[in-house]
Amino acid sequence: MADNRRRVVFEDGDTEQSTGVSMMSNRVYVGNLSYDTHWTELKDHFRAVANVVFAEVFRTPDGYSKGCGIVEFATKEDAALAISKLNDSELDGRLIFVREDREVDKPRDFRRPEGFGRGAPRFRGGSNKQSKGRKLFIGNLPFSTTSQDLKDAFSQCGNIVDVYVTTDRSGRSKGHGCIEFENASDAQDAIDQFNNTKFQGRPIIVKEDKFE
Numbered sequence: 554m555a556d557n558r559r560r561v562v563f564e565d566g567d568t569e570q571s572t573g574v575s576m577m578s579n580r581v582y583v584g585n586l587s588y589d590t591h592w593t594e595l596k597d598h599f600r601a602v603a604n605v606v607f608a609e610v611f612r613t614p615d616g617y618s619k620g621c622g623i624v625e626f627a628t629k630e631d632a633a634l635a636i637s638k639l640n641d642s643e644l645d646g647r648l649i650f651v652r653e654d655r656e657v658d659k660p661r662d663f664r665r666p667e668g669f670g671r672g673a674p675r676f677r678g679g680s681n682k683q684s685k686g687r688k689l690f691i692g693n694l695p696f697s698t699t700s701q702d703l704k705d706a707f708s709q710c711g712n713i714v715d716v717y718v719t720t721d722r723s724g725r726s727k728g729h730g731c732i733e734f735e736n737a738s739d740a741q742d743a744i745d746q747f748n749n750t751k752f753q754g755r756p757i758i759v760k761e762d763k764f765e
Contacts, residue, residue, distance in 0.1 A: 578629065578632065578653060578654055579625060579626045579627070579628055579629045579631065579632045580623055580624065580625045580626070580632060580653075580654035581623065581624050581626075581632050581635055581636055581651050581652065581653060581654055582621065582622075582623055582651070582652050582653070582654045582655070583595065583621060583622050583623065583624060583649055583650070583651050584620070584621045584649065584650045584651075584652075585620065585621075585647055585648065585649050585650055586610065586618065586620045586621055586622060586644065586645070586647065586649060587618075587620070587644070587645035587646060587647045588617070588618045588620055589618075589645055589721040589727075590610060590618065590644060590645045591610065591719050591727070592608050592609055592610045592622065593608075593690070593719070593729070593762075594644070594645065595608045595609075595610060595622055595624060595644070596608035596624070598639070598642075598644050599624045599626075599635050599639060602634055602635055602638045602639060603626050603627075603631035603632070603634050603635050604626060604627040604628070604631055605624055605625070605626060605627075606625050606626060606627055607623075607624070607625035608622065608623070608624045608625070609622050609623055610622040611623075623654050632653070635651060636651050636652060636653065639651050640652070685737070686737030686740060686741075686761060687714075687733055687734045687735070687736060687737050687739075687740050688731060688732070688733045688734075688740070688761070688762040689731065689732045689733070689734070689740055689743060689744065689759055689760065689761060689762055690729065690730075690731055690758070690759075690760055690761070690762040691703060691729060691730045691731065691732060691757060691758070691759055692728070692729045692757065692758035692759075692760075693728065693729070693755055693756060693757050693758050694718065694726065694728050694729055694730060694752065694753075694755065694757060695728075695752075695753045695754060695755050696725065696726045696728055697726070697753065698718060698726065698730075698752070698753055699718060699726075700716050700717045700718045700730065702753070703716050703718065703730060703732060704716045704732075706747075706752065707732055707743050707747070709746075710734070710739050710740075710742045710743040710746060711734050711735060711736065711738075711739025711740075711742065711743070712734065712735040712736075712739065713732055713733065713734055713735070714733050714734065714735055715731070715732070715733040716730070716731070716732045716733070717730050717731060718730035719731075731762055740761070743759060744759050744760060744761070747759045748760065
């Protein structure tokens with residue numbers, strides 16, 4: 554009879570036969586998400602109970618949410634805590650389910666198209682080395698603010714390579730967005746100039762978009 558048990562190889566070269574029960578990882582799968590949930594909201598929901606290092610909402614090739622995603626934590630213990638605390642919790646009006654991510658061996662390939670524009674599909678998440686220090690979160694925006702408004706205002710600080718206002722499926726703004734500059738010094742200038750200042754009548758939050 555064939556032995557279908559998985560063989561696990563450790564760093565020291567030792568091996569162990571697995572019984573077929575998946576090993577606990579530091580990533581969780583999140584299902585039953587609202588189609589309006591953005592990866593930043595997924596991240597913030599889980600960061601309330603554990604140290605999040607990556608979050609992503611899965612999307613179709615045309616940019617629509619699939620209603621599920623993953624969250625990666627600093628440790629396996631954080632992942633287990635998130636499952637125990639946030640399974641069946643409410644996010645954006647829906648009860649989400651949280652379980653161990655059982656596809657940890659599959660490579661992640663998160664691509665997003667270039668360009669500006671409100672409502673453009675985005676494949677975003679995590680903090681990568683290339684954009685470290687260059688990407689900003691803009692919060693407390695008026696609901697009338699568009700990505701073009703942000704680009705026009707913030708371009709005085711430097712060359713912008715990406716900008717968007719987060720919207721729901723109907724195209725309505727959620728009151729926040731992101732801007733990515735060509736270099737980190739321009740992004741810092743934007744923080745210095747715009748954080749806690751009024752933009753279209755509201756005091757906005759401007760900070761580096763990163764996981765704490």
